[in-house]
Amino acid sequence: MVDVATQPNSIPHIGAARKRISLRAALKRKSAVAFLMTLPLIVLILLLVIYPAFYSLHLATLNKSMQRFIGLGNFQFLFKRETFWLVVEQSCIFAITAVVFKALIGFIVAHFVHNIPAKGQRKWRGMLLVPWVIPPAMSTLAWLWLFDPSYSAFNYTLSTFGIGPIPWTGDAYWARFSVILVNVWFGAPFFMIMYLASLKSVPDQLYEAAAIDGANWWQRIWYVTLPMMRNIIAITTLFSLIVTFANFDIVRILTAGGPLDHTHIFATWAFRIGIEGGDIPLGASVSLFMFPILAVAAIFILRDINKRGNEA
Amino acid sequence: MASTVDKSAPTRTVKYGSMSRDRTWALRWSYFFLTLFAIFSLVPPLYMVITSLKSSAEISSATNPWWVFHPTLANYAELLTSNQFLRFFWNSALVSIFVVTITMLISVPAAFALARMRFWGSATLATGVFLTYLIPDTLLFLPLFKMFAAFGDLTGIQLINRWYVLLIVYPTLTVPFCTWIMIGYFASIPKELDEAAIIDGASWFQTLTRIFIPVALPGLIAATIFAFTVSWAQFLYPLVFTTSTDQLVLPVGIITTLIKGDVFNWGQIMTGALLGAAPPLIIYAFLMDYYIAGLTAGATKG
Amino acid sequence: MADVTLRKVVKRYDDVEAVRGIDLDIADHEFVVLVGPSGCGKSTTLRMIAGLEDITDGDIMIGGDVVNDVPPKDRDIAMVFQNYALYPHMTVAENMSFGLRLKRYPKAEIKTRIDEAARMLDIVELVDRKPKQLSGGQRQRVAMGRAIVRNPKVFLFDEPLSNLDAKLRVQMRIEIKKVHHKVRTTTVYVTHDQVEAMTLADRVVVMNHGRIEQIGTPNELYHNPATRFVAGFIGSPAMNFLPCRLEDIAGRLHVWLTDRIAFPLPPSRATRYQNVGRNEKLLLGLRPEHITEAKAHPEPGIEAFDAVLDVTEPMGMETLIYFSLEGTQICGRVSPNAGALDGGALRLAVDLNNVHLLNEVTGAVI
Numbered sequence: 002m003v004d005v006a007t008q009p010n011s012i013p014h015i016g017a018a019r020k021r022i023s024l025r026a027a028l029k030r031k032s033a034v035a036f037l038m039t040l041p042l043i044v045l046i047l048l049l050v051i052y053p054a055f056y057s058l059h060l061a062t063l064n065k066s067m068q069r070f071i072g073l074g075n076f077q078f079l080f081k082r083e084t085f086w087l088v089v090e091q092s093c094i095f096a097i098t099a100v101v102f103k104a105l106i107g108f109i110v111a112h113f114v115h116n117i118p119a120k121g122q123r124k125w126r127g128m129l130l131v132p133w134v135i136p137p138a139m140s141t142l143a144w145l146w147l148f149d150p151s152y153s154a155f156n157y158t159l160s161t162f163g164i165g166p167i168p169w170t171g172d173a174y175w176a177r178f179s180v181i182l183v184n185v186w187f188g189a190p191f192f193m194i195m196y197l198a199s200l201k202s203v204p205d206q207l208y209e210a211a212a213i214d215g216a217n218w219w220q221r222i223w224y225v226t227l228p229m230m231r232n233i234i235a236i237t238t239l240f241s242l243i244v245t246f247a248n249f250d251i252v253r254i255l256t257a258g259g260p261l262d263h264t265h266i267f268a269t270w271a272f273r274i275g276i277e278g279g280d281i282p283l284g285a286s287v288s289l290f291m292f293p294i295l296a297v298a299a300i301f302i303l304r305d306i307n308k309r310g311n312e313a
Numbered sequence: 314m315a316s317t318v319d320k321s322a323p324t325r326t327v328k329y330g331s332m333s334r335d336r337t338w339a340l341r342w343s344y345f346f347l348t349l350f351a352i353f354s355l356v357p358p359l360y361m362v363i364t365s366l367k368s369s370a371e372i373s374s375a376t377n378p379w380w381v382f383h384p385t386l387a388n389y390a391e392l393l394t395s396n397q398f399l400r401f402f403w404n405s406a407l408v409s410i411f412v413v414t415i416t417m418l419i420s421v422p423a424a425f426a427l428a429r430m431r432f433w434g435s436a437t438l439a440t441g442v443f444l445t446y447l448i449p450d451t452l453l454f455l456p457l458f459k460m461f462a463a464f465g466d467l468t469g470i471q472l473i474n475r476w477y478v479l480l481i482v483y484p485t486l487t488v489p490f491c492t493w494i495m496i497g498y499f500a501s502i503p504k505e506l507d508e509a510a511i512i513d514g515a516s517w518f519q520t521l522t523r524i525f526i527p528v529a530l531p532g533l534i535a536a537t538i539f540a541f542t543v544s545w546a547q548f549l550y551p552l553v554f555t556t557s558t559d560q561l562v563l564p565v566g567i568i569t570t571l572i573k574g575d576v577f578n579w580g581q582i583m584t585g586a587l588l589g590a591a592p593p594l595i596i597y598a599f600l601m602d603y604y605i606a607g608l609t610a611g612a613t614k615g
Numbered sequence: 616m617a618d619v620t621l622r623k624v625v626k627r628y629d630d631v632e633a634v635r636g637i638d639l640d641i642a643d644h645e646f647v648v649l650v651g652p653s654g655c656g657k658s659t660t661l662r663m664i665a666g667l668e669d670i671t672d673g674d675i676m677i678g679g680d681v682v683n684d685v686p687p688k689d690r691d692i693a694m695v696f697q698n699y700a701l702y703p704h705m706t707v708a709e710n711m712s713f714g715l716r717l718k719r720y721p722k723a724e725i726k727t728r729i730d731e732a733a734r735m736l737d738i739v740e741l742v743d744r745k746p747k748q749l750s751g752g753q754r755q756r757v758a759m760g761r762a763i764v765r766n767p768k769v770f771l772f773d774e775p776l777s778n779l780d781a782k783l784r785v786q787m788r789i790e791i792k793k794v795h796h797k798v799r800t801t802t803v804y805v806t807h808d809q810v811e812a813m814t815l816a817d818r819v820v821v822m823n824h825g826r827i828e829q830i831g832t833p834n835e836l837y838h839n840p841a842t843r844f845v846a847g848f849i850g851s852p853a854m855n856f857l858p859c860r861l862e863d864i865a866g867r868l869h870v871w872l873t874d875r876i877a878f879p880l881p882p883s884r885a886t887r888y889q890n891v892g893r894n895e896k897l898l899l900g901l902r903p904e905h906i907t908e909a910k911a912h913p914e915p916g917i918e919a920f921d922a923v924l925d926v927t928e929p930m931g932m933e934t935l936i937y938f939s940l941e942g943t944q945i946c947g948r949v950s951p952n953a954g955a956l957d958g959g960a961l962r963l964a965v966d967l968n969n970v971h972l973l974n975e976v977t978g979a980v981i
Contacts, residue, residue, distance in 0.1 A: 034517055035430040038422035039438060042492060045419060049485045050445045053456035060456055067459075110350050113343040127601055128351045131358060134597045134604070136546030138564035139586040143357040146364065146579055154360060154378035190354070191608065198609040247449030250548045254568065268451035268549075275455045276553060285455045292452065299447045505700035508667055513714035513761075514688035523713075527704040 054292075061286040065279075075286040084262050084270070089290070091177070092266040096246040099184040103245075104238055106185065107192020112222075114193070115200045126197070133190040141254040144183045145170075148255070173263035176256050180264050183251050192237055199233040200226070235301075243298050247291060267291050358590070365389070365584035372579055388584035398585065400559055401566035404476050406592075408562055409544040412483040416540040419488050421533070424495030425521050429507065439496065446489040454553045457482060461554070476560045482550050487540040494539065494607055498532030499525055535607030538600060542593045563589045617678030617691075617768040617801060618643045619664065624673035626659050626825075633659045635825040636673065646795050646802045650812035651822035651848070657805045658773060660822075664803060665771050666690050678768055693762035694771040697778060699754045701746040701761075708742040711761045732760040735797060736790070752783045756790070763798060772804040776811060788814055809849050813837070821845045838969075843898070843978035846971060852903045852935065855945045858975070859899040861891055870899060870970075873941045881916035881968050888972055891981060900971035900980070903935070906947030908955075909962040916968040927955045936961070 064071045079085045114125055132140065147154050148169035156166040169179045207225050216224065227234075249268040252258060258265035258273060265273070267287060275284020364372070366384040376382060392398045426432070427439045461472035472478045502525060510520045526533065551565045558570065567585040597604050619641040626634035634656040641647045649657040662668040664675055666687035674681050682690050693714075701710050711732065712725045733739045736756040746754055755775060762770055772791075776784045792815055795802060806812055812819045813833040821828040821836065821844070829841045840846035846854050860871050868885040869877045880888065891897070909919040925944070928935040929951060936947045936955050947963060949955050972981045 031430060031517070032432045035426040035432040035435070038426035038430075039435075041419040042423040042442065042488060043438070045484055045488055046442070046445050049457070049482065050448055050453065053453045053460060054448055056460065057452065057456040060459060106350075110347070113347050113350075116339060116343045117347070123601075125347055125351065126605070129347075129354050130597075130601075130605070131594075132354050134542070134593050135358060135590040136548075136564055136593060138546065138548040138568065139361075139590040140357055142568070142582060142586045143361045146583060147357065147360060149577075149579075152372065152375060152378065152579075157378050186353070186357070194605055194608055243447050243449065247451045249451050253548075268449075271451065271455065272549075272553075276458070281455055281459055288452045288455060291449070295447060295449070295452075299444055503698060503700065505696045505698050506702065508665075509694070509696060509700040509702075509761075510713075511667070512665065512687045512692065512694050513765075514717045515713075519717065524702060528702070530704075 057285045057289060060282050061289055063282040065282060067282060075283050078283070079286055084265070085287070087262060088265045088267060088270045088287070091264065092246060092291075095177070095181060095184070095248075095266055096242055099181050099188065099245050100238060100241045102181070102185045103188040103192050103241060104234070106189040108196050108234075110189070110193045111196035111200055114197055126194070129193060130190045132187050133194075137187055137250045138254060140187065141183060141251050144179070144186075145255055148179055170256050171260060173260055176260060176264045180252055180255055183255060184245060184248065187251070188241060188245065192241070195233060195237050196230065199230045203229045239298050239301055243295055246294065358587075361583045361587045361590075364579060365587050367580050369578060369580055388580045389588075392581060392584055392588065397558060397570065398566070398588075401561055401563045402588070404561065404566075405545060405563040405589075408476060408479050408483065409541050411480050412487060412544040413537055413540045415480065415484050416487040416491050417533070417537060419484065420491040420495055420536065421526070422521070424492045424499055425525060427492070428496045428499035429525075430517065442489050442492050445485075446493075450486060450549055453485070454549055458553055473554060474556050474560055476555060476562065478554050479547075479551060479562070482554070483544050483547060486547070487543050491536040491540055494536045495529070495532055498529040502528055531603060531606060534600065534603045538596055538604050539607040541596065542604075545593055618645075619769055619801060619803065620674075620676040621660070621664070622674045622676075624660065624663060624675060625671045626656070626663060626668065627671040633825055634663070637822075637825075637827050639820060639827070639830070641801060641803065643801055644799045646804065646815060646817045647820060648804045648806060648812040648816035648818075649820045649822055650806055650809055651828075653807060654824075655822040656825040657807075657822050661771055661773055661803060661805045664769070665692055665694055691768045692771055693765045693767040693769075694773065695755075695758045695762050695775045697774040699746070699758045699778075701754055701757055703746050706743050706745055707738065707749075707757050707760075710746070710757060711742075711764050714761070714765050728764045728766070729760075732763040735763065735794060736760050751779050752787060755779065755787060759791070759794065763794070768801065770800050770802040770804075772802065772806075774806050775804075776806070776808070784811075791815060810851065813849070819849075821848060823848075839980075840900075840971070841980055843900075843973050843980070846900050846973070846980060850902060852946045854971075855901045855903065855906070855943075856973070857899045857901070857940060857943050857945070859897055859972075860895060861888065861893050861897065861972075863893060870967075870972075872899065876920055876940075878918040878965070878967060880970075884916075884967060884970060888981065891972065896975050897981075898973040898975050900973055901945075901965060902969065903946045903948045905966040905969045906945065907964055907966075908949040908953035909964040913964060917964050917966050919962055919964045921960060922963050923960050924955060924958065927957055936963075938963075 060067070061075055062070055062072055064074070110129060114122055114129070117125065146152075150168065150171055153166070153169060155169070159165075159167065168175050170176050203226060207229070208221055211221050211225050246266075247268055248266065249272065252264055252266055252269045253272070256264040258269045262270075267290060271284045271287040274287060275281050278284070360379075363379065363381055365388050366381045366386070368383065368385045368387060371381075371383055423442075427435050427442075458473070461478060464470065465472050472481075506524060506528070507520060510524050515523065546564065547562070548564045551562045555561050555565065558566070561569065567582065567589055619639075621637055621639040623636050623638060624634060625632065625636050637656075637660065639647075649660060651657050659668060663670050664677075666682070666685065670683050674683060676682065677690060677692070702713065705713065708729055711729050715725045715728065729742065730739075733742055736759060738753060738756050738760060741749060741753060741757070746757070749757065758775070775791075776787050779787060788811060791804075795815075804811075804815060813836075816833060818830060818832055819836055820830045823844050829836060829845045831839070836845060836849050840849065843856070847856065857872055862869050862871060862877070864877065864879075867879045868888060869879050871877045910917075913919060922938045922940075924936050924938045926937045928937075932951070933948050934951050934953065934955050936949055938945055938947070949961070949963075953961065955961055973979065974981060
């Protein structure tokens with residue numbers, strides 16, 4: 002009644018041995034194929050990213066003509082220089098301030114775009130992303146012109162209100178402001194786009210439930226939007242901190258680090274010393290200072306990704 | 314049954330906001346602020362256009378900078394007929410197209426292998442790819458410069474001051490993120506599609522070319538656009554690695570040649586900057602959705 | 616066409632054994648359904664036959680050849696997936712012909728096969744559309760077309776109807792049966808729905824926790840379940856299980872349903888159970904259709920008793936009634952005009968000719 006058949010031995014096993022070997026070969030082939038496919042990527046990264054990073058460590062221990070090994074001599078030299086500490090301070094202030102404003106503005110603008118009917122969103126999104134699309138070198142030139150000491154269009158407009166001409170790039174504090182302003186102008190659209198995408202993924206029903214529970218607009222943001230967007234906010238902020246910290250184009254073109262080194266950040270000062278000054282090891286030492294800070298940020302990002310992966 | 318009204322209960326005057334009125338006010342504020350931000354975003358490029366239409370004379374006469382009184386296309390004509398400028402444009406175009414091709418050739422197979430073919434170390438490699446994106450070019454430019462100089466001395470192959478050296482370094486900027494984008498798109502293809510292809514008899518390569526690439530085409534386009542935009546806008550690496558005028562790409566070329574000493578020919582500079590910004594802007598205008606998809610690929614799929 | 620044999624097939628993932636040594640013989644042209652709850656190992660078994668999963672131990676043979684290490688494309692099988700797995704960028708015709716094009720079949724032959732399959736599945740007007748323009752039922756047909764066109768030795772179906780709504784499912788069941796009549800390919804079909812299993816299969820394989828509980832024709836499984844699991848799994852509404860015990864009363868074998876209700880067993884049953892321990896704790900299995908309203912002239916083996924109903928579910932052509940016997944909820948089926956009301960009393964009759972007795976501990980049917 003219960004049909005479990007037991008088959009008498011008539012299985013052809015001769016073919017089986019041959020077929021087992023071919024499967025092993027096939028498996029090997031899959032790993033081999035996969036490895037080959039990723040090989041160019043691995044080579045690229047090892048040769049042109051990892052190796053140079055370590056090489057710069059080695060370079061930083063050489064003297065200017067790169068003949069002698071001087072250990073930590075370059076670093077000792079830097080620590081004694083006032084400009085170095087200025088650069089450290091400026092880099093940190095620049096990165097943190099710029100990122101905070103970029104995130105804030107991006108968040109606010111994303112909300113406004115999200116509020117208007119869907120049909121119009123595309124248009125506005127298009128206009129607001131333009132700063133990000135223009136190559137930063139080109140748009141910084143425009144700002145340079147807008148800030149020009151003699152012909153500044155901003156000063157022209159301000160003068161009609163009686164406000165005196167502002168030395169956008171001439172005065173140390175105004176120069177710092179200008180650099181941050183241009184960076185925020187350039188980077189806020191990126192945040193806006195990311196936050197907008199994330200906003201759209203928050204289910205409407207959560208807002209509706211909160212509204213019925215009596216939450217006003219501020220409470221809705223605090224209790225519904227922000228928690229749902231926590232991951233995106235963390236990742237974009239960390240990413241931007243790293244990218245802003247390592248920024249070169251804007252400062253170089255706008256102020257070239259001036260006036261009197263008061264807008265120099267790691268990248269521009271390293272360029273000044275290493276390429277323009279011809280002292281590659283010293284320049285490498287300067288760049289290397291970015292590394293600990295970047296490493297800390299990277300650890301935070303990794304932890305966040307893993308956490309998010311586990312949550313999902 | 315007659316309904317009774319309890320007259321002894323205290324009555325509250327309840328004020329109801331009109332929902333539609335709240336909505337219109339919210340909309341008005343939204344549009345107001347959006348306009349402000351839009352102005353903020355568009356002022357610099359618009360100013361570039363305005364200035365590019367001015368003659369040097371008008372610029373130095375310090376009339377209202379926001380208005381063109383005597384528009385002229387002289388700046389455009391000069392630049393577009395200048396061999397030097399055209400050379401810059403050509404170099405940029407050449408470099409960008411080559412870099413895009415190299416990038417896609419490296420990224421797509423790597424992304425496919427990492428997303429689909431589970432092999433030893435694939436998870437670490439994927440995270441590793443992501444992390445290298447965090448080692449900025451501003452850290453690497455000095456050692457790379459020294460490396461290439463040393464290589465040139467060793468082998469006699471000149472790597473400094475040649476535009477093709479950029480083909481070697483640019484991919485370090487584009488490949489990690491493009492791989493990341495493609496991994497996201499490939500991973501979102503349902504696994505059953507692979508299995509159906511396997512049962513239909515496709516090899517790994519056939520599965521990639523005949524199924525994955527067509528289905529993930531939007532991702533491919535987004536990655537291509539990203540790679541192109543990054544290549545076109547590069548400033549630091551070309552500044553370091555190329556110095557002779559005929560080897561320069563556009564961003565570096567404009568800045569180093571149009572600024573001669575203390576005389577800034579702003580009309581031409583703005584025109585040059587505008588022309589330099591044109592290709593990414595045009596791509597953006599036509600393919601905005603792919604552009605944005607490339608950016609947000611990390612957000613929505615990561 | 617070919618037969619499929621599984622011998623002591625085992626599948627282990629790290630420490631978990633998903634499939635624990637199953638033996639199965641599927642004859643050529645047979646339609647076999649693997650059915651069971653989620654996690655019972657039926658899909659894993661199917662995927663091992665397909666070659667999408669490696670076999671930890673044991674052998675699988677298709678057409679007499681051991682295929683353990685043969686890659687899927689060389690096994691000459693075709694598979695229909697739960698989510699259709701149609702290539703979204705290809706038209707219906709391209710989807711169906713993909714496998715053939717990879718093997719470089721001549722164009723004329725491909726066209727003939729596609730036309731034939733399309734006609735069989737009634738999708739001729741759809742051949743130039745893309746999957747996103749098709750409804751769920753149409754997509755499933757295209758998926759079947761893709762399988763038919765390959766003319767394989769075995770068809771494998773992995774829960775193909777689970778994504779369709781109820782009405783469509785009934786329709787597609789009929790389609791699948793019709794196709795099988797025409798094409799007669801050996802088929803292994805996996806589902807968690809016992810109705811599909813009963814209506815489609817030549818033989819049904821009931822699986823649970825990685826093992827086979829019973830193999831048999833639908834009728835065999837329905838009327839002669841071997842284990843409690845099979846008895847409770849097959850048939851809807853499910854079989855009722857009541858604790859009971861046997862006792863000899865006045866020379867006849869009686870079964871005690873509760874402390875107060877005992878019924879004499881009809882002679883056929885009495886002979887069968889005569890060696891079972893009296894007063895041993897047993898389970899009585901009774902299908903709902905064997906608990907009906909009491910009729911005026913009861914037939915032999917049918918005993919009547921009074922019950923108070925908890926809930927009634929009028930289904931139109933019958934009414935399902937639910938009542939309790941010493942804490943166990945029982946389901947019965949009465950005719951719609953039997954006067955069954957929520958909370959009302961009703962005189963019911965049980966048909967003891969069709970009763971099953973189970974060992975409570977082992978779950979085996981006696």
